[in-house]
Amino acid sequence: MIITPRRGLAAFASVGAAALLLAGCAPAPSSSGSSTAAGGSDSGTDVVPCMVSDTGGFDDHSFNQLGAEGLEDGAKAIGAKATKVQSDTDADYAPNIDNLLSQGCTLIFTVGFNLSAATVEAAQANSDVDFAIIDDAADNDFDGKTDADNIKPILFDTSQAAFLAGYAAASYSKTGIVGTYGGMNFPTVSIFMDGFAQGVAYFNTQKGKSVQVLGWDSAKQDGTFIGGFEAGTDSLQAAQNLIDQGADVILPVGGPIYQSAAQAIKDSGKDIALIGCDADLYESDPKYKDIYLTSILKGMRVGTADVIEQAADSGFDTTPYLGTLENEGVGIAPFHDFESKVPSELQGELDDIQSQIVSGDLQVKSYLAS
Secondary structure (H helix, E strand, O other), X not given: OOOOOOOOOOEOOOOOHHHHHOOOOOOOOOOOOOOOOOOOEOOOOOOOEEEEOOOOOOOOOOHXXXXXXXXXXXXXXXXXXXXEEOOOOHHHHHHHHHHHHHOOOOEEEEEOHHHHHHHHHHHHHOOOOEEEEEOOOOOOOOOOOOOOOOEEEEEEOXXXXXXXXXXXXXXXXXXXXXXXXXXXOOHHHHHHHHHHHHHHHHHHHHHOOOOEEXXXXXOOOEEOEOOOOOOOHHHHHHHHHXXXXXXXXXXXXXXXXXXXXXXXXXXXXXXXXXXXXXXXHHHHOHHHHHHEEEEEEEOHHXXXXXXXXXXXXXXXOOOOEEEOOOOOOEEEOOOHHHOOOOOOOHHHHHHHHHHHHHHOOOOOOOOOOO
């Protein structure tokens, strides 16, 4: 069964040493960014939920947008007004957090590793305010613990879902070549790429094939990165390089950089599929829906909403979230228009692989794996 994230992400007690390197790929707010005035709650709680984006913006159809949607969902559920501020550059992170503090926000979400330092600094200086950071452990001194007692990490072991996507990509590929590239080589980016490569390798082992992965070297834990998380020339060129080398399935990892890859695929006129990240791109950005094989999903929307509702219902809890296949915090989207194009046996194979990962019979390596 192909799954999608839903409410009910399981919490876990300790991130462990592997989580020290956590990093996220999201954009942030600036002084010129948009914001709405913070408001109190009509439900009788004192929770005032707010959010600072990374530089990709709240309309990126991906990372920041999912967080913002979760903020709105959670605020609505408790009868509060959501407040969000968008960052234009990394210089906006700290000022944007200060902006929300001045508006009386009591629960501030920050989106991605780029905001980790600013989040920690603000949390340490404002112990009476609760903070949650998406896709980062907030452990900037690398001692295995969150750097402030009032920060809740929201984490996702996307390598498990990426493993399924890699297997599907290898199964679908006609050229025997698939490719990936990322924004920057941070753990929350490379976790997709490495899980994807592991899935391709597993397909090769099971089927006696030799599908090649371009753009990621599992042994070196390095690959192709464009140095940022914005759509544009660098992302377009990275995708074009993969196309020129024969890749017919491409996984771009890093918020809106997929938009450039989609354009490169369209311009090529070739039969090439794209795999999305974070959101189901078929639903969130249907402009390119005819080229989406599937998407690797993070339950950021439901995770964010849950934190708000739990804070209102029973108080803020800093125990980290870890989204996995087992608790449906990660997953892959349906094949949508590709359902008739993939091998008929693929869905059953993915169901079996997912069961093995959940049971522990099949291990997917990642820095978040227990």
